[in-house]
Amino acid sequence: MTAANFDRLARIYAALERLAFGGALERARFRFLDELRDRKNILVLGEGDGRCLARLVHLAPHARIQCVDASAAMLATAAQRLRGNVHPAAVQFTQADARQLALPTDEFDAIVTLFFLDCFTAAEAGGLLAKLSLAARRDCLWLYADFALPAEGWRRWRARLWLDVLYFFFRRVTRISARALPEIPAMMIDRGWHHIAHDEWQAGLLRSDVWSRV
Ligand SMILES: C[S@@+](CC[C@H](N)C(=O)[O-])C[C@H]1O[C@@H](n2cnc3c(N)ncnc32)[C@H](O)[C@@H]1O
Numbered sequence: 521m522t523a524a525n526f527d528r529l530a531r532i533y534a535a536l537e538r539l540a541f542g543g544a545l546e547r548a549r550f551r552f553l554d555e556l557r558d559r560k561n562i563l564v565l566g567e568g569d570g571r572c573l574a575r576l577v578h579l580a581p582h583a584r585i586q587c588v589d590a591s592a593a594m595l596a597t598a599a600q601r602l603r604g605n606v607h608p609a610a611v612q613f614t615q616a617d618a619r620q621l622a623l624p625t626d627e628f629d630a631i632v633t634l635f636f637l638d639c640f641t642a643a644e645a646g647g648l649l650a651k652l653s654l655a656a657r658r659d660c661l662w663l664y665a666d667f668a669l670p671a672e673g674w675r676r677w678r679a680r681l682w683l684d685v686l687y688f689f690f691r692r693v694t695r696i697s698a699r700a701l702p703e704i705p706a707m708m709i710d711r712g713w714h715h716i717a718h719d720e721w722q723a724g725l726l727r728s729d730v731w732s733r734v
Pocket residue numbers: 523524525526527549565566567568569588589590591594616617618619633634635636639
């Protein structure tokens with residue numbers, strides 16, 4: 521099992537996304553970030569180039585943040601973005617394949633997965649959700665943003681077209697294991713999570729939620 525390799529995209533990822541979607545992914549990422557303001561122990565998985573992290577350290581300056589990504593280049597870009605802006609102890613960078621990462625039980629009061637769980641097959645995503653649900657404290661908030669497939673109509677066809685293009689591109693460039701979007705929200709509900717905030721963009725192609733178990 522080899523993790524996808526996003527190294528080649530680290531420097532151009534933000535520009536590529538702007539070219540394809542304008543500012544829509546940024547809006548989805550940060551729509552509910554404020555909800556994490558009071559959180560103390562935050563796990564960010566698949567952080568990417570550090571745009572979320574840079575906001576998070578200002579928003580929750582007293583939090584401990586564990587930032588995990590498989591890509592050395594993404595982590596380096598994220599660390600560079602933070603340089604001089606944050607106490608080095610506040611953020612722990614871990615280069616690891618999230619599927620193989622051991623996590624403590626009942627530890628985090630916030631989990632952040634932004635455009636990350638779409639990289640995995642349904643079976644892998646299910647395994648990750650199980651592990652993250654154990655690592656989450658009972659009062660944990662889970663900030664989730666990702667692509668989505670609307671239920672029906674032209675929105676579904678439009679989304680399907682975009683998803684086919686995106687999976688074609690990312691499978692070739694980064695070797696992600698997923699061929700199609702896993703049904704993460706349904707899996708979250710199966711694990712006892714419910715969303716307490718939700719928004720959508722691009723005719724339902726993008727969604728952002730805050731999930732909770734209380
Ligand atoms: C599509 S990018 C999303 C980045 C960022 N969170 C965002 O909002 O744009 C997926 C990120 O997850 C990381 N990633 C992919 N597979 C991974 C894995 N198995 N373990 C850890 N990180 C992984 C990639 O290196 C990349 O930084």
